[in-house]
Amino acid sequence: MRSCRVLSAIVAVMLATGLSASxxxxxxxxxxxxxxxxKPAVDTSKSFSNDHWAYKTLENVSKKYGLMLGKPGDKFDxxxxxxxxxxxxxxxxxxxxxxxxxxxxxxxxxxxIEILKQELQGETQKLVGRVDNLEGSVNALKGSVTNLQASDxxxxxxxxGQDMKIAGGMQTMFNGSIQRGDDNYAPNFSIPLIEVNVSxxxxxxxxxxxxxxxSRRYDSGANGILGNAFIATDIIPHHTIQAGQxxxxxxxxxxxxxxKYDTVQIxxxxxxxxAYRDTGVKVLGNWKFMDYYLGAYNGSGNNSNDTNTSMDMIxxxxxxxxANAPKLGHMELGGGVQQGQANPVGNTALGTLGTRYAxxxxxxxxxxxxxxxxxxxEYATRNGxxxxxxxxxxxxxxxxxxxxxxxxxLARLDRFDPNRSTVSNHITExxxxxxxxxxxxxxxxMCNLVYVKNDAAKDAERIVLQAQYKF
Numbered sequence: 001m002r003s004c005r006v007l008s009a010i011v012a013v014m015l016a017t018g019l020s021a022s023x024x025x026x027x028x029x030x031x032x033x034x035x036x037x038x039k040p041a042v043d044t045s046k047s048f049s050n051d052h053w054a055y056k057t058l059e060n061v062s063k064k065y066g067l068m069l070g071k072p073g074d075k076f077d078x079x080x081x082x083x084x085x086x087x088x089x090x091x092x093x094x095x096x097x098x099x100x101x102x103x104x105x106x107x108x109x110x111x112x113i114e115i116l117k118q119e120l121q122g123e124t125q126k127l128v129g130r131v132d133n134l135e136g137s138v139n140a141l142k143g144s145v146t147n148l149q150a151s152d153x154x155x156x157x158x159x160x161g162q163d164m165k166i167a168g169g170m171q172t173m174f175n176g177s178i179q180r181g182d183d184n185y186a187p188n189f190s191i192p193l194i195e196v197n198v199s200x201x202x203x204x205x206x207x208x209x210x211x212x213x214x215s216r217r218y219d220s221g222a223n224g225i226l227g228n229a230f231i232a233t234d235i236i237p238h239h240t241i242q243a244g245q246x247x248x249x250x251x252x253x254x255x256x257x258x259x260k261y262d263t264v265q266i267x268x269x270x271x272x273x274x275a276y277r278d279t280g281v282k283v284l285g286n287w288k289f290m291d292y293y294l295g296a297y298n299g300s301g302n303n304s305n306d307t308n309t310s311m312d313m314i315x316x317x318x319x320x321x322x323a324n325a326p327k328l329g330h331m332e333l334g335g336g337v338q339q340g341q342a343n344p345v346g347n348t349a350l351g352t353l354g355t356r357y358a359x360x361x362x363x364x365x366x367x368x369x370x371x372x373x374x375x376x377x378e379y380a381t382r383n384g385x386x387x388x389x390x391x392x393x394x395x396x397x398x399x400x401x402x403x404x405x406x407x408x409x410l411a412r413l414d415r416f417d418p419n420r421s422t423v424s425n426h427i428t429e430x431x432x433x434x435x436x437x438x439x440x441x442x443x444x445x446m447c448n449l450v451y452v453k454n455d456a457a458k459d460a461e462r463i464v465l466q467a468q469y470k471f
Contacts, residue, residue: 047081054119055082057112058090065094065103088123091116164200169193169259169470181452181460191215192466193258195227205235224303228277240284245302249282249293249316250274250338252365252378262408263431264448264464267396268416269380273361277302278312291318291334299340308356312340316363329370337362342384359384372402391420408435425456442470 048055082090095113098105105113117124171193175186194215201207211227230244247255253266254274266275280297292315298304299312316336322328338361365378381393394416402408412431419425433448445467452460 047083048087049081052082054087054116057116058082058087058094061105061109061113062090062094065097084120084123087116088120088127091120092124092127162201164198166196166198167471168196169468170195171258171466171468173264173464173466176463176465178461178463179459182454182457185460185462187462193468197228202231205233207232207234226303238286240286242282242284243280245277245279246282246295248274248276248278248297248312248314248338249284249295250314250336250361251316251363251380252318252332252334252367252376259444259468259470262398262400262410262435263412263433264446264466265450267378267394267398267412267414268427268429269378269394269396272385272392272394272416273380273382274363279304279306280311288323289320291320292316293336297340299342307343308341310341310356312338314338329368331369332365332367334366335362335364355388357384357388373400375399385418392416392418393420406437408437410434426453427455428453439469444468 091113097103171191173190173192175188175190177185177187180187192215193213195211195213197209197211199207199209208231210229213225213227216225226245228244228246230242230246232240232242234240249255251270251274253261254270254276265271278297278299278301280295282293282295285292285294295312295314297312297314298306299310300307314336316334318332318334320330320332322331338359340359341356342359343356359382361380361382363378363380365376367376368374375398377395377397379393379395381391383389383391385392394414396412396414398410398412400408400410410431410433412429414429414431416427417425418427430451430453431448433446435447436445437443438445446465448464448466450460450462450464452462454460
C-alpha cells in the first residue's frame with residue numbers, strides 16, 4: 001500500500017537522522033522540512049471545516065485508535081479548519097498505524113477511509129514523491145558513510161586503541177638566591193619538567209596511559225624518562241583500578257600533578273614522603289561523600305626493580321562532609337597509612353643493597369574551599385626515615401585567594417623535622433607569592449618569595465619565578 005510505503009520511508013529517515021521513530025508520527029511540517037528539489041505541496045486555499053465529513057471522519061477514527069498528532073490542540077480543536085495537505089499527512093499516519101498494529105476497523109470506517117484515500121490521492125502522491133527523493137539522498141549518504149568508515153579504519157588511532165589523546169606540558173624556572181643557604185636549592189635557570197602523555201581506550205572499560213618525561217636523563221635510574229605507565233579499568237561502578245607505575249596514594253599534595261601546585265615547590269613532607277611513583281596496583285574509589293585509595297607496591301620507587309620480597313601496602317581515605325551543601329563550600333578531611341620496608345644504598349662496587357629496615361608513614365590533612373578562598377593543612381610522620389628507627393615529621397598550612405579570576409595570592413608556612421630525637425634541627429620555609437593564569441588556565445605564571453630558617457645550618461632567601469604550559 002502506498003501510504004505504508006510513505007510511513008516506512010519517513011520512519012527510515014527518522015532512524016537515519018537519529019530521531020525517535022517509535023513514539024512519533026509525521027506532521028505536515030516534517031514533510032515540508034524534508035530536503036527536496038520539489039516545492040512543498042502546500043495549498044491552504046482548499047480546506048475542510050470542522051463540520052465537513054472528511055474532518056469528522058479523520059477526527060473520529062484518529063482519536064478512537066490513539067493516533068497522537070503532536071501538541072494537544074494542534075488539530076481537531078473544533079475551531080480551525082483542516083487543510084487538504086494536513087488531512088493527507090494525518091491519513092498517511094493513520095494508515096501506517098492501522099497496518100503496523102493490525103487494527104480491526106468496522107465496515108463503515110473502512111468505507112470512509114477508502115473514500116478519503118480517493119479524495120486525497122493527489123496530495124498523497126505529492127508527499128510520496130517528496131519522500132522518494134529523500135530516500136535517494138539517504139541511500140547516497142549511507143554510501144558516503146560506508147566509504148568514510150572504511151577510510152577511518154586506516155587512521156593511526158586504531159593502532160593504539162580508540163580515543164587516543166596526546167597531552168603534556170612544560171615548566172621553566174628561574175631561582176634567584178638573595179642569600180645562599182645550605183638547602184641545596186639550584187640557582188639560576190632550569191627546566192624542571194617536560195612531559196608528553198599518551199592515553200586512550202583499548203576496549204570498553206579498559207584504558208591505557210603512558211607518560212614520558214624528556215627533561216630527565218635516560219640513564220638516571222629512579223628519575224628516568226618513564227613517568228606514569230599503567231593499564232586502567234572502570235568496570236566496577238565508582239571504582240578505577242590501575243596496574244603499572246603510578247603515583248603512590250599517600251598524602252594530599254604529593255600524589256597530585258605538578259601542574260596543580262599553588263607554589264613553585266611543594267611542601268617538605270610531600271617532597272620527602274609522598275611525591276614519587278612506584279610499580280604496583282592501585283584502586284581508586286569515588287563516592288559522593290567519600291573517596292578512598294588502596295595500593296600494593298614493590299616499595300622500590302620510580303623505574304626500579306623490586307629489591308626485596310615485601311610490598312608496600314597503602315590505604316588512604318578522604319571524606320566530603322559538605323557534599324550535600326555546596327553553598328557552604330567544599331571540605332575534605334582525610335588520612336592514611338603506608339606500611340613497608342626499605343633498602344638503604346649499599347656498596348655499589350660489591351653489589352650490595354644494605355640492610356633492609358621497616359618503614360611506616362602516617363598522614364592526615366584538611367582542606368576547605370569557599371568561593372575564591374582556599375586553605376589546606378597537612379601533617380605527616382615517618383618511622384624509618386633513611387634508616388631504621390629514625391622518626392621524622394612535618395606539616396604545612398597553605399592559604400590562597402583569587403583576587404580576580406586570573407590572579408591568585410598565597411601564603412605558606414612549612415615546617416619539617418628530619419629527626420625528632422635531635423634537638424634544634426627544624427627547617428621552616430615561609431613562602432609568599434602569587435599566580436597569574438592565561439590561555440584558559442593552561443598557561444600559569446608563578447612568583448614565590450621564600451625564606452628558609454634552618455635551625456642546624458645557614459638560613460636562605462630566594463625569589464623563584466616559574467612559567468608552565470599545559471597542552
